Amino acid sequence: MIKASNIHKYYGKLEVLKGVDLHIKKGEIVSIVGASGAGKTTLLQILGTLDVQSNKTDSTLLINNTETTNLNDKELAKFRNKHIGFIFQFHQLLPEFTALENVCLPAFIKKTPKFDAEKRAAELLDFLGLSHRYDHKPAELSGGEQQRVAVARALINNPSIIFADEPSGNLDSESADNLHKLFFELREKFGQTFVIVTHNEELAEMADRKLTMVDGKIVDKEIIVA
Numbered sequence: 582m583i584k585a586s587n588i589h590k591y592y593g594k595l596e597v598l599k600g601v602d603l604h605i606k607k608g609e610i611v612s613i614v615g616a617s618g619a620g621k622t623t624l625l626q627i628l629g630t631l632d633v634q635s636n637k638t639d640s641t642l643l644i645n646n647t648e649t650t651n652l653n654d655k656e657l658a659k660f661r662n663k664h665i666g667f668i669f670q671f672h673q674l675l676p677e678f679t680a681l682e683n684v685c686l687p688a689f690i691k692k693t694p695k696f697d698a699e700k701r702a703a704e705l706l707d708f709l710g711l712s713h714r715y716d717h718k719p720a721e722l723s724g725g726e727q728q729r730v731a732v733a734r735a736l737i738n739n740p741s742i743i744f745a746d747e748p749s750g751n752l753d754s755e756s757a758d759n760l761h762k763l764f765f766e767l768r769e770k771f772g773q774t775f776v777i778v779t780h781n782e783e784l785a786e787m788a789d790r791k792l793t794m795v796d797g798k799i800v801d802k803e804i805i806v807a
Contacts, residue, residue: 725756
């Protein structure tokens with residue numbers, strides 16, 4: 582599903598990622614933990630193709646059997662829209678749109694017909710317990726509801742992989758617990774792979790594997806079962 586090798590990232594003279602190697606199987610839920618500044622979010626952004634490694638010529642990033650370093654910007658945007666979903670700490674919903682409209686946006690970018698996009702968005706919101714919130718704007722939703730709308734938006738195009746960056750970091754403990762359980766329900770229902778950067782130890786331990794980053798490297802010895 583994801584195979585990355587020798588990933589380096591520099592910001593000026595500062596080396597943030599120092600030759601990261603990573604292999605994540607289809608359907609896995611993998612957590613990435615570590616102190617602030619260890620490189621977790623930078624790695625997630627590169628794995629999600631939102632950023633690019635500094636050493637493209639001597640590294641690899643294979644996602645769904647596609648070498649993403651070979652794609653130009655337009656191809657990469659299309660690939661990302663089709664294969665990848667994102668959940669952020671701050672939900673990043675557009676305040677002027679309703680919950681249903683926010684969920685539909687990636688589908689509209691994909692050129693999905695309006696009827697089909699809205700039907701799929703409604704199905705996801707129903708599954709997430711938000712059937713009564715279709716027409717509510719983000720300001721009218723609780724924090725947990727906003728994050729569930731963001732989850733629905735991440736799922737709208739049926740992506741193979743969901744990348745989540747501190748997804749429960751802005752939620753109260755009950756909403757965070759519900760969101761953590763939801764990831765596993767989604768994996769069972771839709772079969773997605775989840776890669777989650779988190780400081781939440783409970784969520785990290787729930788994952789199939791927990792990887793620890795220290796000073797730009799993954800320090801755990803990974804065990805991959807073919």
